[in-house]
Structures are given as structure tokens and as C-alpha cells.
Amino acid sequence: MFYTFRDEAENITVEEAKACDFSLGYIGISEYDEVGRLFDLPKNRVETLGYCKYGECVCVCLDKIKIFIRHSFVIIVCDNPKEKLPIFQNVLSKLDSTDAGRGKIVYTFCDELLTEEAGIHAEFQKTLAKLEKQILDGKQSENLNRILYCEKQKCISKNNYYSKVQNIIEELKDNDFELFDEAELKYFDNLSDKIARLRDDVRMIIDSTVHLRDAYQSAIDLKLNNTMKLFTVVTVIFAPLGFITGWFGMNFKNMPLVSSPYGVAVAGIVSVAVTVGMIVWLKLKR
Incomplete structure (x- = not known):
């Protein structure tokens, strides 16, 4: 799809776009060779995230989207054009013949992409809130640590992506080949501010992930401590009983109560008394 701007965006053919003083194109990878x-345009498709120069053409590569900029055109190449079509349509709706310059087009498209990133951050935060509730309720899944690790790695990747986009914006502000009017350079300052806010948000999410991992580890340690406490209490209670059993189990002829008809009852009463006494003592000592 190619457009030129008169009173409003007007759809034109590729050949008409070539003959225009200025045109905006949106194409998929399958159309790249012909266009x-x-x-x-460069014969080999650009795959590296960043800012490149080819003759008098500048290429901005944002993940799976490439933007080629020259005085006579801006061409957006998308690996999956249907996925980003709503964004491109939003860009068209915000442009008219009075401000459809190269700088405004690049700014508007990048701004729409970054607005989409804010929604991704919201999903990250929802996931972390759900995991936090699981930890507080003591119902966390066994693979929670792995989930937190994966979320953290995603956020780190996002932070690296924003850092590279920030560098791209700085390159665009240098205005190689004077592609942008002086009045349009202010748009890139706005993009820089938005990127800075996104980086702050994603760093906050990374910190939250680290805190959640610490909370998860603390919950595991607390659970282990409670288990060990129970085992300790049981051991303390039954240690005297083991001693009594061992004592009365010795086969000596002159052992007290061996021949007495009340021997079993006395041993039982002593065992119960010792057990009750240990429980009372432990409760008093907490």
C-alpha cells in the first residue's frame, strides 16, 4: 500500500508513488524485492536492530519492522503486515497534507509502537500481581521460580531493546542528509522521553521480580522451618519415652517392677506423665 498526501491520505499505486514528490508505503516482506x-532499496533485507545508512537512504530497524527514509519517500516494511496494520491505519488517521512530513510520519509510527509496549508492561504487572497473591496465599506452584526467571529475562530483553531504540532516536536527531525539518526534530525529543519512561517502568518490573523471588524463597524457608520445628518437638517429646523403653527393656533379674503385676501400669503412667510434662514445658517456653 502506498499513499500520497493532498487534502488527505490518498491511496496510489507503486508506480505512481515512484513518480510522486513524496509518498508513504507500507509493505510486507514478500513485496520487498519488487519495491x-x-x-x-538495499538488495539484502536489513535484519539487525539499529540505524543504518545506504547511500542517501536511512534505515531504522525496529525488531521485525524496517523503516526506509529518503527525501522522496518513507517505506515501512513489516514481517507480518497484518499484525501491525491497525497501527499503520492509526498513523494515517493522524496525518494530513499540512504535517505529513518525514519526521512526523516516523514519529507517529514509533509513538504508536511504543504505546503498544505500555500494554505489554501492564501484562507483565498483572502476571507479577497474580504470582504475588499465590505466594501470600501459600498456593504457589512448584515451577513459580522458573516463571519468575522467565518474566525477568523478558523484561531484561525489553530493557535492552529500549536502549537500542534510544540510540536510534539519537541517530535520527543528528538528521543525516537533512531528512527532517528543524521543526520536526522536537518530535524525537518526545520519543526520547517516552523511551526513558518505558525503561524506568521495565526496571521497576525487574526489581519487583527480584523481590518476588526473595519472598518466594522466604516462604519456602519459613515452611521448612515450621517442618523442622515440628520434627524437633516430636523428637524432644519422644526422647524420654525412648529412654524409659530402653531402661525397662533391659533383661536384668533384679530390675525394679519386673516381677510386679503393676509393672506395666507404672511404666505406662510414667510415660504418660513424662509426655504431658514435656508438652506443658514446651508450651510454657514457646
Whole structure:
């Protein structure tokens, strides 16, 4: 899809776009070779995230989206054009003949992409809130630690992505080949501020992930401590009983109560008294 701007965005053919003073294109990978020959784009598709120069053409690579900028055109190449089509349509709706310059187009498209990133942050936060509730309720899954690790790695990848986008924006502000009017350079300051806010948000999410992992480990330690406490109490209570059993189990002829008809009852009473006494003592000592 190619457009030129008169009173409003007007759909034109590729050949008409080539003949226009300025046009905006949105194409998929399958169209790249044909359009590339017509507009003299790089023969090899750009895959590296960053900012590149090809002759008098500047290429901005944002993940699976490439933006080629020259004085006569801005062409957006998307690996999955249907996925980002709503974003492109939003860009078109915000442009008219008075401000459809290269800088405004690049700014508006990048701004729409970054707005989408804010929604991804909200999903991260919902996931962390759900995991936090599981920890507080003591119902966390066995693979919670792995989930937290994966979420943290996703956030770190996002932070690295924003860092590279920040570098791209700085390169665009240098205005190589004077592609942008001076008045348009202010748009990139706005993008820089938005990227800075996104980086702050994602760092906060990373910190929250670390805190959740610590809370999860503390919950595990507390559970282990309670288990060990129970085992300790049981051991303390039954240690005297083991001693009594061992004592009366010795086969000596002159052992007290061996021949007495009340021997079993006395041993039982002593055992119960010792057990009750240990429980009372433990409760008093807490």
C-alpha cells in the first residue's frame, strides 16, 4: 500500500508513488524485492536492530519492522503486515497534507509502537500481581521460580531493546542528509522521553521480580522451618519415652517392677506423665 498526501491520505499505486514528490508505503516482506528494485532499496533485507545508512537512504530497524527514509519517500516494511496494520491505519488517521512530513510520519509510527509496549508492561504487572497473591496465599506452584526467571529475562530483553531504540532516536536527531525539518526534530525529543519512561517502568518490573523471588524463597524457608520445628518437638517429646523403653527393656533379674503385676501400669503412667510434662514445658517456653 502506498499513499500520497493532498487534502488527505490518498491511496496510489507503486508506480505512481515512484513518480510522486513524496509518498508513504507500507509493505510486507514478500513485496520487498519488487519495491526495493523500484525505489533502490538495499538488495539484502536489513535484519539487525539499529540505524543504518545506504547511500542517501536511512534505515531504522525496529525488531521485525524496517523503516526506509529518503527525501522522496518513507517505506515501512513489516514481517507480518497484518499484525501491525491497525497501527499503520492509526498513523494515517493522524496525518494530513499540512504535517505529513518525514519526521512526523516516523514519529507517529514509533509513538504508536511504543504505546503498544505500555500494554505489554501492564501484562507483565498483572502476571507479577497474580504470582504475588499465590505466594501470600501459600498456593504457589512448584515451577513459580522458573516463571519468575522467565518474566525477568523478558523484561531484561525489553530493557535492552529500549536502549537500542534510544540510540536510534539519537541517530535520527543528528538528521543525516537533512531528512527532517528543524521543526520536526522536537518530535524525537518526545520519543526520547517516552523511551526513558518505558525503561524506568521495565526496571521497576525487574526489581519487583527480584523481590518476588526473595519472598518466594522466604516462604519456602519459613515452611521448612515450621517442618523442622515440628520434627524437633516430636523428637524432644519422644526422647524420654525412648529412654524409659530402653531402661525397662533391659533383661536384668533384679530390675525394679519386673516381677510386679503393676509393672506395666507404672511404666505406662510414667510415660504418660513424662509426655504431658514435656508438652506443658514446651508450651510454657514457646
